[in-house]
Amino acid sequence: MTAVADTAHDTSQIPAPEGSVTVTVKILRFNPEVDDEPHWESYDVPALPTDRVLNLLFNIKNYVDGTLSFRRSCAHGICGSDAMQINGINRLACKVLVKDLLAKKGKQTTITVAPIKGLPTMKDLYVDMEPFFEAYRAVKPYLIAYGNEPTRERIQSQADRERFDDTTKCILCAACTSSCPVYWADGSYFGPAAIVNAHRFIFDSRDEGSEERLDILNDAEGVWRCRTTFNCTDACPRGIQVTKAIQEVKRALLFKRV
Amino acid sequence: MTVTPEALSLDKPRSPRRPAARRSNFELYSWVFMRISGLLLVVLVLGHLFIMNILDGGVHRINFAFVAGRWSSPFWQTWDLLMLWLAQLHGGNGLRVIIDDYARRDSTRFWLKMLLYVAMAVILVLGTLVIFTFDPDIPAS
Ligand code: HEM
Numbered sequence: 001m002t003a004v005a006d007t008a009h010d011t012s013q014i015p016a017p018e019g020s021v022t023v024t025v026k027i028l029r030f031n032p033e034v035d036d037e038p039h040w041e042s043y044d045v046p047a048l049p050t051d052r053v054l055n056l057l058f059n060i061k062n063y064v065d066g067t068l069s070f071r072r073s074c075a076h077g078i079c080g081s082d083a084m085q086i087n088g089i090n091r092l093a094c095k096v097l098v099k100d101l102l103a104k105k106g107k108q109t110t111i112t113v114a115p116i117k118g119l120p121t122m123k124d125l126y127v128d129m130e131p132f133f134e135a136y137r138a139v140k141p142y143l144i145a146y147g148n149e150p151t152r153e154r155i156q157s158q159a160d161r162e163r164f165d166d167t168t169k170c171i172l173c174a175a176c177t178s179s180c181p182v183y184w185a186d187g188s189y190f191g192p193a194a195i196v197n198a199h200r201f202i203f204d205s206r207d208e209g210s211e212e213r214l215d216i217l218n219d220a221e222g223v224w225r226c227r228t229t230f231n232c233t234d235a236c237p238r239g240i241q242v243t244k245a246i247q248e249v250k251r252a253l254l255f256k257r258v
Numbered sequence: 259m260t261v262t263p264e265a266l267s268l269d270k271p272r273s274p275r276r277p278a279a280r281r282s283n284f285e286l287y288s289w290v291f292m293r294i295s296g297l298l299l300v301v302l303v304l305g306h307l308f309i310m311n312i313l314d315g316g317v318h319r320i321n322f323a324f325v326a327g328r329w330s331s332p333f334w335q336t337w338d339l340l341m342l343w344l345a346q347l348h349g350g351n352g353l354r355v356i357i358d359d360y361a362r363r364d365s366t367r368f369w370l371k372m373l374l375y376v377a378m379a380v381i382l383v384l385g386t387l388v389i390f391t392f393d394p395d396i397p398a399s
């Protein structure tokens with residue numbers, strides 16, 4: 001983890017547009033077929049203040065080392081593929097601008113990029129998301145309704161919709177869950193994202209499965225494991241008040257009221 | 259690292275890989291207990307520290323007679339008993355949670371908890387015994 005194998009990388013092929021500055025991108029790299037453990041590698045690359053960290057990663061992949069591996073799909077903060085630890089904080093690489101990471105005038109900027117923690121790293125910057133999605137599926141994140149299907153749409157008032165509006169915004173990027181110290185230590189904890197997605201249905205007036213979900217989250221690995229660290233709220237790229245959502249689920253359990 | 263086929267399949271999204279919920283409110287009650295005992299401990303522990311360490315000369319005045327004097331009053335007996343039980347259960351439950359966090363193997367978890375529970379029981383029994391059977395007339399050596 002600590003060894004710095006710094007063979008200088010030839011980054012001269014990367015186009016350096018006018019106004020760009022050279023920044024050092026330090027990436028925690030890991031190739032399971034060769035390495036026993038991850039190691040840091042540094043790349044001095046040209047960057048525009050308006051570049052996103054994702055652009056820098058692509059430049060390194062396209063012009064320096066094609067084996068650099070990471071996930072991305074939309075590149076616009078919607079698909080949730082590219083959560084990673086940027087300068088020690090969980091962020092979407094496609095939403096972080098270089099200008100917000102630049103060091104003070106005259107100082108060399110270093111941007112560290114590492115995979116999110118708490119999920120097994122498969123290669124370089126992408127992790128096995130299966131434990132994360134397993135917890136997600138375990139809270140039944142779909143509408144549960146009993147009785148006859150209505151012939152019209154299921155009507156809901158604006159106020160009732162507003163009740164769970166915040167948690168509908170989740171894009172399942174895992175930034176929150178992989179920032180949670182309880183999840184790092186205890187991987188069977190459901191984690192904030194699963195609770196956020198349970199919250200989305202628990203407080204939906206059209207849904208009739210709240211009890212089942214609350215039962216699931218009342219268990220040993222459920223909401224009571226949360227220690228109110230607020231790491232999840234800080235990490236969420238969608239600005240969801242994650243800790244608040246967890247607290248609302250706790251309250252619903254305490255007072256038996258949704 | 260190989261990806262297990264199971265990790266990729268989504269055809270049985272609802273099949274449980276976790277044990278079914280136990281339908282027990284234990285974690286809920288222990289969460290509530292941590293908060294209520296914490297509130298009481300603020301008064302009990304800070305009051306205790308203030309009397310023992312700051313009031314009228316603090317630790318320098320503590321001797322056998324001082325302790326004997328305090329425990330002759332049911333008020334301080336109750337105070338100390340309450341503090342003993344609340345701090346022990348609060349700290350013990352806190353440690354239980356920490357063991358749940360960090361123990362990797364079920365056997366480690368089990369034995370650490372056994373150690374914790376035995377330690378808690380010994381301290382609770384011993385402390386309670388002393389508070390109730392304390393005899394101020396034994397000769398102070
Ligand atoms: C002085 C007043 C105290 C207050 C207000 C207080 C409050 C709390 C609360 C609210 C928690 C739960 C934290 C959570 O679940 O997020 C907690 C945890 C804990 N408390 Fe206390 N407590 C106090 C005194 C003590 C004492 C005297 C001890 C030791 C005997 C202690 C040991 C612990 C431990 C070990 C934990 C678990 C920490 C963790 O969950 O990581 N506390 N305390």
Ligand code: SF4
Nearest residue numbers: 170171173174176236
């Ligand atoms: S709650 Fe936010 S941080 Fe967590 S998975 Fe959803 S979008 Fe990502």
Ligand code: FES
Nearest residue numbers: 075077079080094
């Ligand atoms: S690539 Fe889709 S969220 Fe960043």
